Amino acid sequence: MNRSIRTRRARRKVKKDFELPLTSMMDMLVILLVFLLKSYSTSAVAFTTSGNIDLPKSATPEAPTEGMNLIIEPAHFAAGPDGKQQLIPGAILLEGNRIVEFEPPAPGDIVTPPSGADGAAAKPLINDHYYFKPDVVGGDGRILALFDSLVKEKEKAEFIEKNLPVEARSYVRQQDGSLPKDNKGNPVLAPKPFNGILIIHADKAVEYQLLRKVMYTAAAAEFKTFKLITKKDESTDAAKKGT
């Protein structure tokens, strides 16, 4: 008898002032928010890199800046239109466009590991050598198609800057940082000169031979600075490692 009265009272109470306990959820969200804000990058430069390249690790603290993106991508397997995996040869991409394609790897350079325990086929491993097709490299060592594309991209960047409305133009500063002024003493608005920065995203297995050809071609196309993109590795103690 006693128990039934108590139960009824309790039930009535729950119905009357039931509230979801939000404090613990708030605690969790605040912790999550603090973590996300701490690890959030405030870099103004956003760019995408290819998912098919494995970047080397570096302890360098410098963040990438704006520039033209060049990707050296190794051969890889990707799903074709019919859903089957097909071999995509390695290539040099400039601003997302495939400019130069390498020779596809020889059958001996593709190793298919045995299927896993669940019967699923493992991803084939490719030993890529980045051989150029004939006539891609000129007699002077330039990668001809890449040179043409770099010059075009450079001209495009200059054209865009030149044709910007006056209000959108930036002030051009002299070498000492001062603003050049016209006869009336107003700062001169002029197109920003081409910055000549080439951002190179290369797979860690790429050999210097290829990298040198790319840099030589870019230098010939008036690119003055190269930025080698790497994965940031805070724990790297380069001096303790051997390579």
Add this chain to the structure above:
Amino acid sequence: MLRRPSARRKTESQELVINLVPMLDALVTLVSFLLMTMGYMAISAIETPAPMLAPPDDQVKELEKPKEPPLQLTAEFERDNTILLHDWMGSRVNFKVSPKDDPSEPGKKIFDVEEFHKKLIEVKGKYPKETQLILKPSPGVSYENLVTLMDSGRYFEKTDVVPENVREELAKARAQALAKLEQAKKEGKLLSMAIPGENELFSNVIFGNILSNE
């Protein structure tokens, strides 16, 4: 006569409940925005300028000529994983860093990055004003090895003992750069220049054999 209000009535006053729902809404929105826009891979960039041909000697102004000829510290990474470290003439700096055994693969030789780094610290101790390192890798050196070697040449490690004269020189260069920036700011000029870091070894890395056909 009025009766003193009982203590019991006081405790019966209503509990103050903060309305957490709008705050929760804001937090959920903020967390989802941060999760959506977050970059999951931290990326860094190693800057290296393209080598340029120097102007003829007679065109360089007499005033601009340094009193001491530049060191032109050069590191050659050979095909057999040997590193040759020398200056322009090989008279002031001349080291050979032999390859070491790969601990993970017996019989395989790898670059001895640790020894290379030690030699660079030694050179920096002798020439604290030098900031440039010219790299001449052989064609077969992989990009991954190059980045590791560049890393070891560009910065002091946390565990390194930085020579006192190098520490002083770095602090001086830093102070000079900051003073220059401050001066430009006062004059209303916007100057963009790199401030030397406190742990820089040979921060200016240049590939010296891009233009050659070796």
